[in-house]
Amino acid sequence: MGHMNDCVTIDGARVGVLMGSASDWPTMQKTSDTLGDLGIVHECNVVSAHRAPKRLEAYCGSAADRGLQVLICAAGGAAHLAGVAAALTHLPVLGCPMKAWSTEGLDSLLSMAQMPRGIPVGTLAVGSAGAVNAALLAASIIALSDKDIRDRLLAFRATQSDATFPLPGAPGHPTS
Ligand code: RP5
Numbered sequence: 001m002g003h004m005n006d007c008v009t010i011d012g013a014r015v016g017v018l019m020g021s022a023s024d025w026p027t028m029q030k031t032s033d034t035l036g037d038l039g040i041v042h043e044c045n046v047v048s049a050h051r052a053p054k055r056l057e058a059y060c061g062s063a064a065d066r067g068l069q070v071l072i073c074a075a076g077g078a079a080h081l082a083g084v085a086a087a088l089t090h091l092p093v094l095g096c097p098m099k100a101w102s103t104e105g106l107d108s109l110l111s112m113a114q115m116p117r118g119i120p121v122g123t124l125a126v127g128s129a130g131a132v133n134a135a136l137l138a139a140s141i142i143a144l145s146d147k148d149i150r151d152r153l154l155a156f157r158a159t160q161s162d163a164t165f166p167l168p169g170a171p172g173h174p175t176s
Helices: 022-037 052-064 082-089 103-113 128-143 148-161
Strands: 002-004 005-009 016-017 040-045 070-076 093-098
Touching: 005 040, 016 022, 016 052, 016 082, 016 128, 022 040, 022 070, 022 093, 022 128, 052 082, 070 082, 070 103, 070 128, 082 093, 082 103, 093 103, 093 128, 093 148, 128 148
Parallel strands: 016 040, 016 070, 070 093
Antiparallel strands: 002 005
16 A cells, blocks of 8 residues: 555455545445456545546546556536546546436536547446446446456456346245
8 A cells, every 4th residue: 555646556466446425435436346246456545537637637647657556536516527627648547427416416427428539438327336236337448458357357257247146035935
């Protein structure tokens, strides 16, 4: 573990999770948990694009050289964090639109998804679904060149597929 420009850095981290605010953390903890379940070393920091642009520039500018392979950026409202991060690194940037204070996250979704041509952001769904899927998509990207992570991702998907869903009381289902 270390520090860089007030950001926590983790030795061997493959994914950097950035948030516009600590208020995004309850949602983005699901990203962190999912990455952790897949054994993907990652680091999480609040680095707002508009409140701390120089810190964001320093973080993104060194991300590839430090060994990060994917950035996951969460923000709400006029959510430019992912787009600015993508402008500052060639690494794949995945965007997680947060439900902020209005419009149920539609503002964040459009801010991330509607990137003008030239600098892409891979935008996920609003809220928890997108937070989990960002981790799974990061795993898919890293799995292209890492057999252990590929095996863990395939195991996760197999477990998910094998899950059964009893409906007690529904016709033909066991009662308990
Ligand atoms: C964005 O504004 C953050 O990403 C958060 O989703 C939203 C609200 O931030 P706070 O006012 O809670 O700091 O910058």
